[in-house]
Amino acid sequence: MNYKQWFSAHHEGRLKGRYITLEHIKPLLKSYENVMEISTVGCSELGKEIPLIRIGKGKHVVLGWSQMHGNESTTTKAVFDFIKFVAQKDFFQSEIKLFLDHYSFFILPILNPDGAHLYTRENANGIDLNRDAQDLSQRESIALRSVFNSIQPDLCLNLHDQRSIYGLDTGAASAVSFLAPSANKERSLTKSRELAMSHIVRINRVLQDILPGQVGRYDDCFNANCVGDTFQMAGVPTILFEAGHYKEDYNRENTRLLLFNAFLGLFGFKKLLGKSENFNHYFNIPQNRVNHNDIILRRVLLKGYDALVDIAIQYTESLVHAEVGFIAVIDKIGDCDSTFGHREVDVKGCSLLINSQENIELGQYVNTIVIKNNESDVILLNK
Ligand SMILES: [Zn+2]
The missing domain is CATH 3.40.630.10 (Zn peptidases)
Structure with a gap:
């Protein structure tokens, strides 16, 4: 041994x-x-x-x-x-x-x-x-x-x-x-x-x-x-x-x-x-x-932006019924070239639906992320 x-x-x-x-x-x-x-x-x-x-x-x-x-x-x-x-x-x-x-x-x-x-x-x-x-x-x-x-x-x-x-x-x-x-x-x-x-x-x-x-x-x-x-x-x-x-x-x-x-x-x-x-x-x-985030979504087509953007997501922890839960929060929208994700997802220029919406903002809590036009392609589903 x-x-x-x-x-x-x-x-x-x-x-x-x-x-x-x-x-x-x-x-x-x-x-x-x-x-x-x-x-x-x-x-x-x-x-x-x-x-x-x-x-x-x-x-x-x-x-x-x-x-x-x-x-x-x-x-x-x-x-x-x-x-x-x-x-x-x-x-x-x-x-x-x-x-x-x-x-x-x-x-x-x-x-x-x-x-x-x-x-x-x-x-x-x-x-x-x-x-x-x-x-x-x-x-x-x-x-x-x-x-x-x-x-x-x-x-x-x-x-x-x-x-x-x-x-x-x-x-x-x-x-x-x-x-x-x-x-x-x-x-x-x-x-x-x-x-x-x-x-x-x-x-x-x-x-x-x-x-x-x-x-x-x-x-x-x-x-x-x-x-x-x-x-x-x-x-x-x-x-x-x-x-x-x-x-x-x-x-x-x-x-x-x-x-x-x-x-x-x-x-x-x-x-x-x-x-x-x-x-x-x-x-x-x-x-x-x-230089790390929990999740980085690369090359996202986002309403209101001329070019493809990266979206960085960070978990915040909270105690629920004697267990630690992880809540995803939008941490950064834009260029994340010098940041690494523990999980990296290249969405290849697709649009996303985040909590069923196309508009997102910093600090927003995220429950679900799916690819728009292919909603069975689930990127995130919070437990
Ligand atoms: Zn400490």
């Missing part, structure tokens, strides 16, 4: 889709309570518990937190895939023992349980916790900081999802991206930044084997209100993980495989333990660009 086969057969099937809340992970925490240290480190603004899991007894202390942004759940799924991997007793036992002896991995799987419940980026007070690192105005921010202060990590992992608008100059989607945040506005290469970069280089090496050319690097503008920048200022190497979008994987079940492998790479599975990487290779990872 290899890691990929293990993941296919045994990943954490109790978590799936985009809507992951404290209620979803409580049974998992219960199932691990006799094999791992699980505690509560505080409460959210609405009084929900913030759980902390500890894996391993080693002297290298790593602190990770997921769902600081409540609607960014892919890394939470991958965290529980990784936990299930290290808790099982059937495969890779010598590698897992090495990990458990070498590391103490502390993880807050849902830092923002209120936002997770509401499926919002912000917490219940509408505060973006990743802009609250200086003010510490929210209970969730205080809980994270108190864990940081008490365990004094050697490395921090700030686990997020990015929107489907990100891609690379090659036209590939950015399926996962990383950042070693800056510690000052000059973006200097501090010692902790270099260390974070070298970890990212190692992770990237693993991911390139799985999905070549689809890893991006995030913009490193300094903002002391962001948690990663603040921890990096304190001299603790911090890595921002951004689980991204790839093809039609709107539930991000393939992306979770990439994140699982990112953890394997980071923690030295795959026979890399202790191998240090040259941090300079970090700058060879291509920078993320805002």
Whole structure:
């Protein structure tokens, strides 16, 4: 069995889709309570518990937190895939023992349980916790900081999802991206930044084997209100993980495989333990660009336009009956030559009926798109 086969057969099937809340992970925490240290480190603004899991007894202390942004759940799924991997007793036992002896991995799987419940980026007070690192105005921010202060990590992992608008100059989607945040506005290469970069280089090496050319690097503008920048200022190497979008994987079940492998790479599975990487290779990872839309319709004959136009469509997410729905919205009409669609449709100069109409406008919600004069040719039908 290899890691990929293990993941296919045994990943954490109790978590799936985009809507992951404290209620979803409580049974998992219960199932691990006799094999791992699980505690509560505080409460959210609405009084929900913030759980902390500890894996391993080693002297290298790593602190990770997921769902600081409540609607960014892919890394939470991958965290529980990784936990299930290290808790099982059937495969890779010598590698897992090495990990458990070498590391103490502390993880807050849902830092923002209120936002997770509401499926919002912000917490219940509408505060973006990743802009609250200086003010510490929210209970969730205080809980994270108190864990940081008490365990004094050697490395921090700030686990997020990015929107489907990100891609690379090659036209590939950015399926996962990383950042070693800056510690000052000059973006200097501090010692902790270099260390974070070298970890990212190692992770990237693993991911390139799985999905070549689809890893991006995030913009490193300094903002002391962001948690990663603040921890990096304190001299603790911090890595921002951004689980991204790839093809039609709107539930991000393939992306979770990439994140699982990112953890394997980071923690030295795959026979890399202790191998240090040259941090300079970090700058060879291509920078993320805002150059993708969910759907692009090419060469559309549209009323009121002299030439054929492109129409870019972007999904907006909304929580309906405890499931995340994707609503298509007209994002751009005109030339989309420098934009790539996760789905591209060349309509070859035909007219379209969008919601049964020929007239469309920016920001409009789209339920159906069919080719005019051939209405059985359906391009989009929202579920
Ligand atoms: Zn985020």
